[in-house]
Amino acid sequence: KPRLYSGMQPSADSLQIGNYIGALMQWRDLQEAYDAFFSVVDLHALTQPNDPAELREKTRRTAAQYIAAGIEPARSTLYVQSHVRAHAELAWILSTITGFGEAGRMTQFKDKSQRYGSDATSVGLFTYPVLMAADILLYQTDIVPVGDDQKQHVELTRDLAERFNSRYGQTFRVPMPVIQQETARIYDLQVPTAKMSKSAESDAGVLWLLDDPAKSAKKVMRAVTDSEGSVRYDRENKPGVSNLLVIYAALTGRQIPSIEDEYAGRGYGDFKKGLAEVVVNEFGPVRERALELLADPAELDRVLAANAARADEVADATLASVYDKVGLLRRV
Numbered sequence: 001k002p003r004l005y006s007g008m009q010p011s012a013d014s015l016q017i018g019n020y021i022g023a024l025m026q027w028r029d030l031q032e033a034y035d036a037f038f039s040v041v042d043l044h045a046l047t048q049p050n051d052p053a054e055l056r057e058k059t060r061r062t063a064a065q066y067i068a069a070g071i072e073p074a075r076s077t078l079y080v081q082s083h084v085r086a087h088a089e090l091a092w093i094l095s096t097i098t099g100f101g102e103a104g105r106m107t108q109f110k111d112k113s114q115r116y117g118s119d120a121t122s123v124g125l126f127t128y129p130v131l132m133a134a135d136i137l138l139y140q141t142d143i144v145p146v147g148d149d150q151k152q153h154v155e156l157t158r159d160l161a162e163r164f165n166s167r168y169g170q171t172f173r174v175p176m177p178v179i180q181q182e183t184a185r186i187y188d189l190q191v192p193t194a195k196m197s198k199s200a201e202s203d204a205g206v207l208w209l210l211d212d213p214a215k216s217a218k219k220v221m222r223a224v225t226d227s228e229g230s231v232r233y234d235r236e237n238k239p240g241v242s243n244l245l246v247i248y249a250a251l252t253g254r255q256i257p258s259i260e261d262e263y264a265g266r267g268y269g270d271f272k273k274g275l276a277e278v279v280v281n282e283f284g285p286v287r288e289r290a291l292e293l294l295a296d297p298a299e300l301d302r303v304l305a306a307n308a309a310r311a312d313e314v315a316d317a318t319l320a321s322v323y324d325k326v327g328l329l330r331r332v
């Protein structure tokens with residue numbers, strides 16, 4: 001089977017609906033046809049300030065949400081990034097073939113560093129994409145399903161793989177990003193021109209997977225729209241309504257025109273009520289399952305440890321060959 005790699009940061013207690021639509025739904029569908037590795041990338045999460053105890057808890061919660069959303073740890077390799085030492089080690093090697101300017105062109109770094117200011121921007125935030133390249137390349141990955149906000153990072157990963165291969169001989173498989181166009185990006189319900197994010201400054205426009213369903217329904221009802229009053233997709237002039245349509249379509253598997261038809265001549269209130277129901281129906285069971293899993297953290301930790309051992313085998317083989325190729329002396 002071809003290999004698949006993807007991951008998410010444990011940067012909040014709950015995942016948001018963009019993570020679910022932009023990533024988890026695809027992961028779930030792809031895990032049959034691929035030998036899939038799904039990681040909770042806790043080393044990446046360290047690029048933001050964290051309370052240590054909270055980070056541990058967020059890591060478990062993220063893993064539980066993967067499983068609750070349908071990732072099967074007996075079939076796919078679902079593990080915590082820091083449990084597999086090879087990630088940090090390969091990242092160092094790759095950082096030595098990454099250009100300073102090349103890394104500086106990453107738009108996520110530019111956005112985040114601007115928001116944090118230069119004193120709060122760490123070198124780790126700058127080299128984040130190099131660690132992500134290591135994540136992917138360790139597993140000889142064929143495809144990387146991600147939201148379109150990660151496309152540039154996967155392109156850098158490809159460049160680094162090709163550069164390493166041409167300098168040292170065939171070592172890494174060059175991965176392909178897989179991005180679902182229609183639903184590639186979910187926007188904030190209050191600021192529908194900004195990507196919905198776990199780490200958004202205000203959570204008024206973020207729909208959380210683990211939130212009380214009544215609270216999520218309320219957020220949908222309060223979503224920003226426009227004064228036109230017609231339910232129709234127009235990303236440029238009607239970003240709020242278009243975003244709601246994309247969410248509706250993604251969660252129901254319906255086409256946007258059929259939803260527009262259903263709500264033709266009806267107001268935004270009806271449309272939002274319909275969407276709130278869809279959201280509650282979809283996330284109610286996911287939330288319950290996640291909370292069940294979190295009620296037995298010892299069992300969850302055992303599952304993660306077994307999966308990390310599986311990941312180690314593949315990752316160590318790649319790392320050993322990299323160490324050899326670049327000329328590090330073998331420890332006998």
Ligand code: ATP
Binds near residue numbers: 147196200
């Ligand atoms: P953070 O704010 O901490 O960066 P995030 O919500 O952006 O959190 P990530 O952990 O960076 O989440 O990304 C996890 C996955 O979810 C990635 O595949 C990413 O492309 C996808 N993703 C994140 N936000 C969205 C979104 N708004 N729409 C679609 N996909 C998204």
Ligand code: MG
Binds near residue numbers: 197
């Ligand atoms: Mg992100």
